[in-house]
Every structure is written in C-alpha cells, then in structure tokens.
Amino acid sequence: MKKIIVPVDFSDHSNFALETAAILAKKYNAEILALHMLEISETILTQGESEIESETLFLLKLAEKRFNEFLEQDFLKDVTVVPIVKHFKVFSEVNEVAKEHSADLIVMGSHGSSGLKEIFVGSNTEKVVRNAEVPVLVIKNKPTALSFDNVVFASDFTESSINPYLKASQLFDTLGSNMHLVYINTPGENFNSTSEMEQIVVNFLQKADGNLDKLSEVDFISDYSVEKGVLSYANVTGADAIAIATHGRTGFSHFLSGSISEDIANHAALPVITFRID
Structure with missing residues (x-):
C-alpha cells in the first residue's frame, strides 16, 4: 500500500x-x-x-x-x-x-x-x-486502536462477487489480515439447505481460486436478515472490520439490500471496506 x-x-x-x-x-x-x-x-x-x-x-x-x-x-x-x-x-x-x-x-x-x-x-x-x-x-x-487483524468478508458467493473477493484477498494479504468468509442464510425465497449452500461456495471457490483450499474457512450462519447475521458474526469473531461487495449502479448489491432493523443497525460501529462489483 x-x-x-x-x-x-x-x-x-x-x-x-x-x-x-x-x-x-x-x-x-x-x-x-x-x-x-x-x-x-x-x-x-x-x-x-x-x-x-x-x-x-x-x-x-x-x-x-x-x-x-x-x-x-x-x-x-x-x-x-x-x-x-x-x-x-x-x-x-x-x-x-x-x-x-x-x-x-x-x-x-x-x-x-x-x-x-x-x-x-x-x-x-x-x-x-x-x-x-x-x-x-x-x-x-474517531480511530482509537485501528487494526485489521481479523476481517469479515460477507458474500452471497455468486459469480458477480468473484472480483470483489479477489481484490479483498489481495488487500488483506498485504495488510496481514485474517479474512473470515461468511455466508448468511436467511428465511424466505433466498433460503438454501446445507448442501445447497456448500455447493454454491464450492462452485465459487473453484472459479475464484481454482481450488478448495479455503472451503474449511467458510462459516455458514443462519439469521433473520443478512445485515443482522453479518453484524452478529463480526461480533462473535471479534472482527476489526467488515468487508462487502457493492454494486456500481445501485450502491449495494442485492446481497445487502432490504430493510435493516434499528436495534442492530445502531451498533454497526466497525469500519466497513467496500469492493465494487464490476
């Protein structure tokens, strides 16, 4: 850098x-x-x-x-x-x-x-x-103890997120960060079974990395909303920052669209690092 x-x-x-x-x-x-x-x-x-x-x-x-x-x-x-x-x-x-x-x-x-x-x-x-x-x-x-030792990269692991994932991997390797990968499973039309989630991630890593070396590093979390799941997971893992993919046309990708509950949203004090979906 x-x-x-x-x-x-x-x-x-x-x-x-x-x-x-x-x-x-x-x-x-x-x-x-x-x-x-x-x-x-x-x-x-x-x-x-x-x-x-x-x-x-x-x-x-x-x-x-x-x-x-x-x-x-x-x-x-x-x-x-x-x-x-x-x-x-x-x-x-x-x-x-x-x-x-x-x-x-x-x-x-x-x-x-x-x-x-x-x-x-x-x-x-x-x-x-x-x-x-x-x-x-x-x-x-105001930054007090700025650190990027542990960073959460939240993704829907679709093909459009490959480039942001690769950019995030490169940046956090440079920063010496430990990048936690997380898939948030939510109720409704986006709900996936365990086997479906795993297959989505397998396909993603094969295309992005050409191997499955990081498969064991992906955590699957179920929650009522993506935002709540991301913030809860970041808290549990002691994350220093949250990394997400954003869309150039509409700000957030569909992965992080929708309403955000006030009680959780007000606690989103961590730094957020965005990587644009091309």
Whole structure:
C-alpha cells in the first residue's frame, strides 16, 4: 500500500478519516493524498468569463489556506501529505483522481449511524463507493486502536462477487489480515439447505481460486436478515472490520439490500471496506 486518498470537507468525520489514513500511512510507509473539492456555485458560473476567473481564483486561494491549516495536525507528523484542491464537487471524480495517482485505497468518513446500508444511502460516501474502482474504507468514529487483524468478508458467493473477493484477498494479504468468509442464510425465497449452500461456495471457490483450499474457512450462519447475521458474526469473531461487495449502479448489491432493523443497525460501529462489483 503506497497511496491513500482522503476526501476532506473539514468536518469531524473527514478528520476521523484523515487520522485513520495517517495510522495506515505510518504503518505501511504510504503517502496521503488529501483531496478537497471546491464547490463552484451556479451564480458564479453564470457570470462573465473574467468575473468567473477572478471569483474562482479567490475561492481556490481561500480553500488552500483553510486546507493547509486543516492539515497542520499532530497525527500527520512524519507522514507525507499531498494536498489536492479541485474546483468541482462531483464525488464520482474521486475515482478519476484515484486512477490518475494509482491510489490503493480511499478512506472516507461517514456520519451514518443507522446501519450498513444507511452508511451510504443519500450521502457523498455512497457516490464515491458506487464509482470507485479501488477499495473504499468507511470510518464512522474517531480511530482509537485501528487494526485489521481479523476481517469479515460477507458474500452471497455468486459469480458477480468473484472480483470483489479477489481484490479483498489481495488487500488483506498485504495488510496481514485474517479474512473470515461468511455466508448468511436467511428465511424466505433466498433460503438454501446445507448442501445447497456448500455447493454454491464450492462452485465459487473453484472459479475464484481454482481450488478448495479455503472451503474449511467458510462459516455458514443462519439469521433473520443478512445485515443482522453479518453484524452478529463480526461480533462473535471479534472482527476489526467488515468487508462487502457493492454494486456500481445501485450502491449495494442485492446481497445487502432490504430493510435493516434499528436495534442492530445502531451498533454497526466497525469500519466497513467496500469492493465494487464490476
């Protein structure tokens, strides 16, 4: 891991993301690309060309000053930070910046506190998750003891999840993480018998890895919802983070669609790492 992008909007949650990135940067000798996207209002864009240039230059200088002050924090000492200011606020563009700089990870803060789905829905974080071709680490709280020793990768083990699984395996091998694979079996039309679940996973691993070496590492959990099963399993295994596949068109894949019960969702405090389904 060499380059980490952190979109910054000067909020507490983007500060949590920046501090998280600093911890990772120090641990893996990586640099941080701190990205601030300056919003240019429609009013400015309807002015004359010279006025637009003058106003834009003023706003850029103001943003750069505030940005530099924001980056003068103790936890960034001994970390290489490259500030980037873009005069747009289109969060799909974060992926373009990631590709341009060959970034390995995007770290974003989110104030979502009502569950896995609500972390993303209707937020700028969701927009980044949908478009990012690199993994996105979503941080909800100030990091205290950041660790990725044990990570839960929840999947429906369908063919569309192979690429996210391979990306997750590569990332967590780099981080030295122990990746727990889990299949959540739920009542209703998605219910599968034990033999059906095992066959789904066998087919998946044969296609993804070309072998069944990790079959013994897959846990099969039954619960009333996927989200509840994932969070419960993460708690039981002492997970440091949850990894999931997301869909570029609609945010979450069908695997994590549907309602989320409030009592469980409010406890989704772990970092979430997303891998986009191509």
